[in-house]
Amino acid sequence: METELSRELGIEHAIFGFTPFPAVAAAISRAGGFGVLGAVRYTDPQELARDLDRLDKLADGRPYGLDVVMPARKVEGVSEADVEAMIPDAHRGFVQELLARHGVPELPEGEASGWRITGWMEEVARRQLDVAFEYPIKLLANALGSPPADVVERAHDHGVRVAALAGSAEHACRHAAAGIDIVVAQGYEAGGHTGEIGSMVLVPEVVDAVAPLPVLAAGGIGSGEQIAAGLALGAQGVWLGSLWLTTEEADLHSPALTRKLLAAGSGDTVRSRALTGKPARQLRTAWTDAWDDPAGPGTLPMPLQGLLVADAVSRIQKYEVGALLGTPVGQIVGRMTSERSVQAVVDDLTRGFERAVTRINRIAGRSAP
Amino acid sequence: METELSRELGIEHAIFGFTPFPAVAAAISRAGGFGVLGAVRYTDPQELARDLDRLDKLADGRPYGLDVVMPARKVEGVSEADVEAMIPDAHRGFVQELLARHGVPELPEGEASGWRITGWMEEVARRQLDVAFEYPIKLLANALGSPPADVVERAHDHGVRVAALAGSAEHACRHAAAGIDIVVAQGYEAGGHTGEIGSMVLVPEVVDAVAPLPVLAAGGIGSGEQIAAGLALGAQGVWLGSLWLTTEEADLHSPALTRKLLAAGSGDTVRSRALTGKPARQLRTAWTDAWDDPAGPGTLPMPLQGLLVADAVSRIQKYEVGALLGTPVGQIVGRMTSERSVQAVVDDLTRGFERAVTRINRIAGRSAP
Known part of the structure; x- marks a missing residue:
């Protein structure tokens, strides 16, 4: 399961896994995907550093990323x-x-x-970034709005790609204008903050709106067949969050x-x-x-x-x-x-993807290559 | 774009088009899909007969169907x-x-x-059926709930397959128990009556729940890429309604x-x-x-x-x-x-489908067959 984006990031499968648990993020990366640690719960930068230490050690040299919640507009002095x-x-x-x-x-x-979801406060998110850039993160995702311009610049200076979540094509275009590298098109089906457009409609709209920027399909994806669907819609990868909550590595x-x-x-x-x-x-x-x-x-x-x-x-x-x-x-x-291991989940995803590709080829009248 | 179901129905593309306009339904069938005329607006059986005459003539011998709204539970004497x-x-x-x-x-x-949406009244729907069975319809779809047992039997006696729309796996299982032949899994994105589960999640759930009954994916489908996604999710075809509203044949x-x-x-x-x-x-x-x-x-x-x-x-x-x-x-x-012709829309759908299949093969590392 290889796209231009997965090749650039050096991962085997174009499967991005968002999780609040360092052990899960590491296991996703080890399994050939790309683990992204959610940082919103870390109010203390030392705690984040401790968990990034853990993630970095467990990831075995495989690439991983961090997801922060950083508003583009500051509220000064609040x-x-x-x-x-x-x-x-x-x-x-x-x-x-x-x-x-x-x-x-x-x-x-x-x-x-x-x-406490004080991670949404810019001050907290910026302290998180000071910690994060000490680690070899390969992706910085922002869960709410476009990241501020200086953060995008700082990430790029560190060779870190910037992703942002979007629930509509307009939203995605604002991200693109802010200079980000990857849009996560997150449909109505998704867990957490989400808009009203279903993934089936949203993903291709966002793909068209921000081309040639790569798009990840998010929302409603938990099987290899759903991964095939997300990729058929034009995405360069998929972004899964919920599925990892019941893995053995989750806590x-x-x-x-x-x-x-x-x-x-x-x-x-x-x-x-x-x-x-x-x-x-x-x-x-x-x-x-x-x-x-x-x-x-x-x-x-x-x-x-x-x-x-x-x-x-x-x-x-x-x-x-x-x-x-x-x-x-x-x-x-x-x-x-x-409850299964992350590796078992990823194996299941890749097998299901292969099955779906075989099936779609049969429907298209193309003999099995 | 051929599935077991499309072969059985003798159509070229597994694309089912629901429309209130006979000219559109006929054009969909002529273009290699399967046109389904929505009957809910016909309070007068003579009007329905007139439009079925028209559809039958325009369809050029290609198969087509009828969609009625028939409640499974009667309200006696109302x-x-x-x-x-x-x-x-x-x-x-x-x-x-x-x-x-x-x-x-x-x-x-x-x-x-x-x-007037009195077509929902069983009395009206039954008069519609008396008319419909005079025509060589190949499919009878029910938009609201499972059709009554005697209607399913009557359809089967006429060699007519029965389809029913479902917004959840439970709903689909009730249809299967009622003896229908095809489930239309209609996601949250869809126009008209619809549930809260997005197509990305609903379609594979329904496919698993009613297997081996064939499932059509509905809701959010308007491009060949979306058709590929629906089929990747395990559907044996797609059911499109909205897309035809702005075709040249629509009125x-x-x-x-x-x-x-x-x-x-x-x-x-x-x-x-x-x-x-x-x-x-x-x-x-x-x-x-x-x-x-x-x-x-x-x-x-x-x-x-x-x-x-x-x-x-x-x-x-x-x-x-x-x-x-x-x-x-x-x-x-x-x-x-x-505004485009139905034929142009179908051509666009099949081209987009082929593009999506080629792309997914590249991602799967399978050389172009």
């Missing part, structure tokens, strides 16, 4: 405390009431929330959550603002239902919602409160039915 | 008047106010609404609507209950916005909403009231940018 102060009391009350109704225990005294810190993922069908996710204030696909739970209920207070805009719910999400995860327990994940969750 | 009586006055007032605000003229005295009776379709992008549709009471993808307009507005009265359940809005839709279409003028159409509308 601290986390300033943002916290903007959260209405009624919303705080709603969170407390919801947690109480489900009997969610408090965190032990002195234990801070482990789930969700919650057997209950893993069980929920393994049991969920493709109809068990929802595109909700409950987690971050922007629409993000995730497991549908009593938590998302409460926030999406027209009778409730509704969600706050990003970044307020993320700060508002950080402690609550940590408590729900720590105590594995079933009805509220969720995670960002795509519609492909229906295909995640067993 | 007439259209009974249903009309269930519509609240407040909703009628909302329609009148909305039309007045946009200056939509009344229909001339004595002119009945041409837009929308509204140059303004055609212009709107040609100008619309993939982000200009919405999945709304405004037209029928069930979520159906259509152009986003001031009409859908008004019904989807939480401050409004909201839509009524099917079939009340369809009856409530029938006259209004006819008036909006007749007088081409721009802000309100819409139609069911999928996200693929962004690709519909010129």
Whole structure:
């Protein structure tokens, strides 16, 4: 499975795997794909350095990348405390009431929330970059908007390609104008922040809009047949995130959550603002239902919602409160039915891809080459 | 582009085209695909007979089919008047106010609404079937639920294959249990009534769920590359509806609507209950916005909403009231940018398919056969 982009990056399969777990990212790269570590959860640059050390060691010299969340527009002089102060009391009350109704225990005294999405703050993201450029990363992906011009320049100076996620062709064109190298066209089916255009329509639109820039197909891809479909749509590779969540190398810190993922069908996710204030696909739970209920207070805009719910999400995860327990994940969750090693998953993907190519050749009346 | 199903049906390309226009259906069949005439708008069996005469003559001996809307569960002894009586006055007032605000003229005295979706009523659909079985149709598709057992039997007695649309694997399994022959897996991207699972995820799920029944991929398909993707996902053919709306053979009776379709992008549709009471993808307009507005009265359940809005839709279409003028159409509308003949569209689809197959072979490292 070789495209111009995969050749340039020196990888065997044009499969890009996004994951918050260094061991998973490394295993993807070792299996011939390209592991991309999600950095949004690292508020402490030392923690990121520790995990990049681990990734670099485990990757065995294979290329890998980092995914940050960096807004193109700065909000000057706004601290986390300033943002916290903007959260209405009624919303705080709603969170407390919801947690109480489900009997969610408090965190032990002195234990801070482990789930904070302050990585979205430019200041935090820039500290992450200072760390990242110390490592031989080959790709820097930005999950929200185009990265600032100086970051693109800095990446290019380090020989690092820059990728950005897009949910529409217009969005992709703005990225191209910002000088990025790769567009990840992420369809409606995807986990996490996602737009309303399905992958089947979005991918070729983005390919046409930003040609000759390479495009990765994301959203709804979890089998070799789906990889073949993404590549048939003109992509130079695929970008998979959800599929790795139930691999043996992943560490969700919650057997209950893993069980929920393994049991969920493709109809068990929802595109909700409950987690971050922007629409993000995730497991549908009593938590998302409460926030999406027209009778409730509704969600706050990003970044307020993320700060508002950080402690609550940590408590729900720590105590594995079933009805509220969720995670960002795509519609492909229906295909995640067993815990397997990353290598087994990649083997399955490449075999399925070969099967799909053989089948499509038969349909096209081309004898097996 | 040949699959087991296309061979059995004796067609050159595994491209199924759904359309309300007999001339379009015939042109699709003549071009080597399989034209399917949508029957929902025919309240008068004589009109359907007239259009089937026309289709049969124009199809030049090539196979074609009919698409009806037939509920599996009967509502005994309920007439259209009974249903009309269930519509609240407040909703009628909302329609009148909305039309007045946009200056939509009344229909001339004595002119009945041409837009009535009473085809959903079993009584009407059964009269359509009495007509249809007089013609050499090769496929009977049901757009809403599984067809009743006696209809499946009657079709099979006539040597007619039965297809049904499904938006989820569960839905598809119910169809399979009802004895149908072909499942149309219709993704979120599709125009008209559609579910929430994107085609990329839905198609292979349905293929696995109903194997060995053949599956057609629907939703988001409007290019040869997208056909290749649908077939890579395991489908035995593709089902396209929106793409034909702007062909030269189509007769929308509204140059303004055609212009709107040609100008619309993939982000200009919405999945709304405004037209029928069930979520159906259509152009986003001031009409859908008004019904989807939480401050409004909201839509009524099917079939009340369809009856409530029938006259209004006819008036909006007749007088081409721009802000309100819409139609069911999928996200693929962004690709519909010129009026072309059906033959030119099919040529473009088959060329694009061949291109995609060549590209995927190159990626798979298989030399061009």
